[in-house]
Amino acid sequence: MDAILIQLLNGLDKGAAYALIALGLTLVFGTLGVVNFAHGALFLIGAFCAVSFQKVVTISKKILDPNITYFDAYIEQPYLEIWMGDTGLAIIDYAVPLSLFFAVPIMLLVGLAMERGLIQFFYKRSHAEQILVTFGLAIVLQEIIRHFYGANPIPTPAPDIVSGSAQVGLWIGLGDTLVYPWWRIIYLISSVGIITAVFSFLNLTTFGMVVRAGMADRQMVGFLGINIQRKFTIIFALAAIVAGVAGAMYAPILPPDYHMGMDFLVISFVIVVVGGMGSLRGAVASGFLLGVLQSLAAMTAVSSILPGIEQIIIYLVAVIVLLTRPRGLMGRKGVMDE
Amino acid sequence: MKDKSNKNIITRRQAIKTGAAISVAPMVFSKGAYAANFTNDPGYKSSVTLGFNVPQTGAYADEGADELRAFKLAVKHLNGEGDGGMMNTMKPMNLRGNGILGKKVTYVTGDTQTKSDAARASAKRMIEKDGVIMFSGGSSSGVAIAVQGLAQELGVVFMAGLTHSNDTTGKDKRRYGFRHFFNAKMSGSALGPVLKDEMGTERKAYHLTADYTWGWTQEQSIQETTEGLGWSTTAKVRTPVGAGDFSQFITPVLNSGADTLILNHYGKDMINSLTQAVQFGLRDKQVEGKNFEIIVPLYSRLMAQGAGDNLKGILGTANWDWQLQDEGSKAFVRSFGKEYGFPPSMAAQTCYVQTLLYANACENAGTFYPPEVIRQLEGFEFDGMGNGATEYRAEDHQCFKNVLVVRGNQNPTSSYDLLDIVKEVPRADVEYDASIFGGELGPYKV
Structure with missing residues (x-):
């Protein structure tokens, strides 16, 4: 029972990350009609916002290391610690949560720059051309990250207070063997919060209503005198912020490296296809569904019968869905139906 | 009656004799005449080229960068520049700081991308286009085994970088491949x-x-x-x-x-x-x-x-740690630290040592002819390069030396002081019978 529950929890957590990226991906496809293969790079940039913020707050004074006598080596002491003592150390400890205040404006700017600087010129081009140019952009962005940060993963820990595991089993009366990392629980709750906020924004505001109308019939909204293009640009920036925040918060779970965007992009794209291209609910539901399936498939009981199933389960589900329901689980009728 | 007017005409017998003499003469007057027929023989060129095939992109790029630093330092020392590093401590040693066999050492680099096919393509390019006499590097056993096979096919010595699989000097060992790094x-x-x-x-x-x-x-x-x-x-x-x-x-x-x-x-x-x-x-x-x-x-x-x-x-x-206190390790760390401002990784150390060992084997052989160089490396015993007395075992081309058991440092005193050496396990305790993993080295001459 414990084993199933922990895999379920882990699947929901993993699914939350997939859902957040897939949500932005499908939002951009639904509004702008663009297949944005650079979306994983936005997740990557978000994660490196956390890394950069951590680097900034740990800028250090170099003190000659007396222990190394062969050459000049240095011990580093953060200036924040020198100037502010315990307060400085607390800021360093809380670097990841604090980095969100840095990540949101950065991602807004990155999103606007990407859409205005490149994506807008490909609205009327074929999907194949969009994929080529956005994939190229993703490679350029990840190589820029690699140039400045190196290829090694960079440890970006969560605050000490949430670095351990929570006794989830005790909460639900199952004993103390069921534990789960605090930061992953925070990530799951935050993801649900972000997804709810995005849905609320699109469903409960006038702006959201216009965007949804534009997704359904762009031309008609234009005839009503609404500059739908500008709203779609804002939606692109919103998608960038969602991906960026997801990336920044993911940094303590997986030490960021330059390739993490690509690792998530492929799976997220499959999730969008399974959920239905352009379907926001489909992206979220399929993100969680595939995350849970992938996690359950890794259970010893399953993998001993079907070795390696956890590595192909997502693609297996995608194949089955595409064969039986080409428009995806919640896809709009007519989209990828043939 | 003989026709005197034909006395300057060369007879068939004279022609055969002259032809034989001409063809034999270079073999008589040149040392190591067999050396004239091997891949990338430098001949009368004033320099030789080494190939450093390391991951410059991909997950092991940082390790590859450190390997490349070590290779460059080794080339510098071989050419008599810098402080000489381990050339001051290696014993026995025939290197004189004038390149290899008097020829200046140059190098080319390649990117393995930590992918076997990319590594093989890069090594092939180095051998066929750049004319390397030896190539080295790598941070993956899959890559090492793939390029080691190529080394055997093309007859160019491969001095492996970081590779830890038993297979590299076990079932997939090759006559033209040598591993200084320890194994699983x-x-x-x-x-x-x-x-x-x-x-x-x-x-x-x-x-x-x-x-x-x-x-x-x-x-x-x-x-x-x-x-x-x-x-x-x-x-x-x-x-x-x-x-x-x-x-x-x-x-x-x-x-x-x-x-x-x-x-x-x-x-x-x-x-x-x-x-x-x-x-x-x-x-x-x-x-x-x-x-x-x-x-x-x-x-x-x-x-x-x-x-x-x-x-x-x-x-x-x-395999090695920069905090070892033997003279060889100290000399290398000093040299590397002065050059780059931080201590070398164990991948860097193995690549540096491999380059010097190959160069020394050429000096010992008096030729670049691979079979002779290989014979010099096989069974070569040396010291002064870290980890104590070391032997390149002839049967499988695996180096045997002390192995370090380490522990993540609880209280690091610097950003490089990350590992504590728990024990330096003597070479005798990690030796094993070369035949347990099977495999064949293959021929000297390809």
Whole structure:
């Protein structure tokens, strides 16, 4: 029972990350009609916002290391610690949560720059051309990250207070063997919060209503005198912020490296296809569904019968869905139906 | 009657004699005449080119960068520049700081991308286009085995960089391939007694293993060691290389009944799997009254930097560490540190040593002719290059030297002081019979 529950929890957590990226991906496809293969790079940039913020707050004074006598080596002491003592150390400890205040404006700017600087010129081009140019952009962005940060993963820990595991089993009366990392629980709750906020924004505001109308019939909204293009640009920036925040918060779970965007992009794209291209609910539901399936498939009981199933389960589900329901689980009728 | 007017005409017999003399003359007057017919013979050129094939992109790019630094330093020292590094401590040594056999050393670099096909293509380009006389480097056993095969096919010596799989000098060994780095079998032999002392003889081990040649052989070697101590093996789970998120593999460990997790991962995979194992509270866990332990059989300082605090207190092995206090290690660290401002990794040390060993073998052979150079390396015994007295075993081209058992430093005094040397296991304790892994070296002449 414990084993199933922990895999379920882990699947929901993993699914939350997939859902957040897939949500932005499908939002951009639904509004702008663009297949944005650079979306994983936005997740990557978000994660490196956390890394950069951590680097900034740990800028250090170099003190000659007396222990190394062969050459000049240095011990580093953060200036924040020198100037502010315990307060400085607390800021360093809380670097990841604090980095969100840095990540949101950065991602807004990155999103606007990407859409205005490149994506807008490909609205009327074929999907194949969009994929080529956005994939190229993703490679350029990840190589820029690699140039400045190196290829090694960079440890970006969560605050000490949430670095351990929570006794989830005790909460639900199952004993103390069921534990789960605090930061992953925070990530799951935050993801649900972000997804709810995005849905609320699109469903409960006038702006959201216009965007949804534009997704359904762009031309008609234009005839009503609404500059739908500008709203779609804002939606692109919103998608960038969602991906960026997801990336920044993911940094303590997986030490960021330059390739993490690509690792998530492929799976997220499959999730969008399974959920239905352009379907926001489909992206979220399929993100969680595939995350849970992938996690359950890794259970010893399953993998001993079907070795390696956890590595192909997502693609297996995608194949089955595409064969039986080409428009995806919640896809709009007519989209990828043939 | 003979016709005197034809006295200047060369007879058939004279022509045959003259032709034979002309064809034999170069062999009589040139030393090592056999050397005229091998791949990339430098002949009368004033320089020789070495090829450094390292991961410049991909997951091991940082390790590749450090290897390249070491190669460049070795070339500098071979050409008589800088402080000479280990050329001041290596014994016996015939290097004079005037290149190799009086020819200036130059180099070309390639990018393996840590992919076998890319590494082979890069090595082929170095051999066929750049004319390298020897090539070296790499941070993966899959790559090492792939390019070692190419070295044998094309007749160019390959001095392997970082490769830890038993297969490299086991079933896939080649006459033209040499490994200075230690291997998984040696890691197991070195770790065994320390594990027994620190963790006892009754434990249940759970293996997470990178699904390729290195992971398989390390898993096998460590399993043999731990089961030899009396431990049982709860499960052996293969994980895809570059899996990123290992949480789905870590969570089954929690309820498996195992009390020890052995991570047969390296590089980015090790950093991620260890980080997540710690996040899931494995290090705080107790199983049947025993503290849950994590073991990382192959460590490197670059990995330790990536894993951060998660590595503190965790046992593993290393080929070499910059904090060793022998004269060779100190000379190399001093030289590398002055050049680059930080200490070298063990990958850098092995690449530096391999370059010097090849050059010295050429000097000893008096030629670049590979079969003669290979014979010089086979069974070569040397000292003064770190880890004590060392031998390149002739039977499998595996170097034997002391192996380090290390532990993640609990209280580092600098950003490089990440590993504590727990024990320097003597070479005799990690030696094994060369025939146990099978394989054939192949011919000298190709």
